[in-house]
Amino acid sequence: MDLQAAIAIRAPDAPLALSAAHDAGSSGPGGGGPRRQRPLPLQPLDTGGGAARHSAVYDALREALMDGRLAPGTILTIRKVASSLGTSTMPVREALHRLAAHGALESLPNRSYRLILMSRETWHQTLEIRLQLECLAVRRAAGMLSPGQLAQLDEITAEMAARPPPDPQRYLTLNRNFHFVIYEATGMPVLVELIGMIWLRVGPLLHACSSPYDIATANECHATILKALRKGDGETAAAALREDLLTANRVLLPGLNVSEPASGTEDR
Structure with a gap:
């Protein structure tokens, strides 16, 4: 089955995580500015330091995107992601930069990134x-x-x-x-x-x-x-x-x- 098709196992009133209108720091394609702050659907990591920590941060964000836990247009700040994952900002900065290089995020001012919107x-x-x-x-x-x-x-x-x-x-x-x-x-x-x-x-x-x-x-x-x-x-x-x-x-x-x-x- 395709990744997208699995969404149908939920009812319309039972979102997978946070609805697009309520993701932390996000605003839908129709505008309206930032919404009420909500925690990111990310779990604290339980890994060591060094390269293992950097890899774990990237994998956690990668899986969150692939599995639809973050909505299109969601704004991610380095500090907020680091807080959600319970890690320092350095591995988060590197992970977000990699995801942007892969075309999944766009870089914004003030050390933040936004999930792409697709035509x-x-x-x-x-x-x-x-x-x-x-x-x-x-x-x-x-x-x-x-x-x-x-x-x-x-x-x-x-x-x-x-x-x-x-x-x-x-x-x-x-x-x-x-x-x-x-x-x-x-x-x-x-x-x-x-x-x-x-x-x-x-x-x-x-x-x-x-x-x-x-x-x-x-x-x-x-x-x-x-x-x-x-x-x-x-x-x-x-x-x-x-x-x-x-x-x-x-x-x-x-x-x-x-x-x-x-x-x-x-x-x-």
Whole structure:
């Protein structure tokens, strides 16, 4: 299942984390200025110092973006992020700078950053790139997954299909894990990095989406992908992934926050 599609397991009145209008220091695309301050949905880190701390800070922010815990347009200050993660400002500064270099954040004055807003035109371009890169990764992973990786995917899909289902944020995390276990099995770190950079941009769009989506459909896509990969059938796995991405696109697009009016584009 595509990262975006998992949003549907929540009801419209049960947001994944904080709604876009109430994120700390954020204002929606319609303007209105900063909103009431709320804590960032980040947990204090429990790691050592040095390189391990720097890596942990980056990973925590990266996962928060990918899993839709932060809304598009959210403003992040170095000091506030450091306070939320329980760390010094230096690793936070470096992590935010890296995320900005990856195109997930834009730099603002006063040592702050803002999560990007995406136009519909950019969204369509991003979807086309995802279809190419992620389907390529699934094809390459066919026949390359180790017994341990297959067992890990079995555990992930079982938890996602459990009754009652996991909470929305857990579901999104499981979804990300499912995809990247597969992508990392390709043995192509450049491809995995490129896919990860795209997920950094699209993940925040999950935050404010309230369109309904049947998780049974998403879980069925996962099952089809896993069954095909176990047989070494990359084409069937890629077809299931493509269906999943396009289904998620239809769910997410109507509520897409845009940074500018789309010109010459239509919903696909």
